[in-house]
Amino acid sequence: MSKNCIFCGAEIDDDDLFCGECGKKQDPEEKKRIEQAEAEAKAKAEAEMRLKREQAEREAQQRQAQIDKETEMRIRAEAEAKAKLEFEERQKREEAERIRNEAERKKREKEEQKLAKQREKNSPEYKAVMGRNFGICSILFLCTYIVPAVLVIPGLIYSANGLKAEKKANAIAGIILNLLVLFIAIYFMARPKA
Numbered sequence: 001m002s003k004n005c006i007f008c009g010a011e012i013d014d015d016d017l018f019c020g021e022c023g024k025k026q027d028p029e030e031k032k033r034i035e036q037a038e039a040e041a042k043a044k045a046e047a048e049m050r051l052k053r054e055q056a057e058r059e060a061q062q063r064q065a066q067i068d069k070e071t072e073m074r075i076r077a078e079a080e081a082k083a084k085l086e087f088e089e090r091q092k093r094e095e096a097e098r099i100r101n102e103a104e105r106k107k108r109e110k111e112e113q114k115l116a117k118q119r120e121k122n123s124p125e126y127k128a129v130m131g132r133n134f135g136i137c138s139i140l141f142l143c144t145y146i147v148p149a150v151l152v153i154p155g156l157i158y159s160a161n162g163l164k165a166e167k168k169a170n171a172i173a174g175i176i177l178n179l180l181v182l183f184i185a186i187y188f189m190a191r192p193k194a
Ligand SMILES: [Zn+2]
Pocket: 005, 006, 007, 008, 009, 010, 019, 020, 021, 022, 023, 024
């Protein structure tokens, strides 16, 4: 008679205690214990694998979180740098515009001053004063001959134009003084030489 090994199924004799193929003891308790040990080892290995997988997943999540954080920080830093640059550019533009406006304002002011001066020179009041002053100069520097010779005619023209002024006193004084100088000049020129 023969039987089969309870482990590997090889054919062995009925009274064999050990299998000739796999060498294991033909004891159901032993088989049970081995199977249990194998099941435990398998369960342990599976648990370890699960733990390792979970650990790996956690690490991957942490890495991803780190990457996300770094990305967010980089984006924020870039946005801040961009905002700073834009702010500086805006400031530069505003400063340039301010300088331009200031220059234009000064230019306008200068032109207005020039126009005002021009208007003043064209005013009868100014001409009246000039006519009077030319008359005074001609009288004061009568003995030089050249000053009255140069000033008396323009002085008369200024004074005549100055008559349109609201206050005519200067214009009238200019006409009197310049005519006086003119008459004195004519008198001396017409006087018979001694
Ligand atoms: Zn066997």
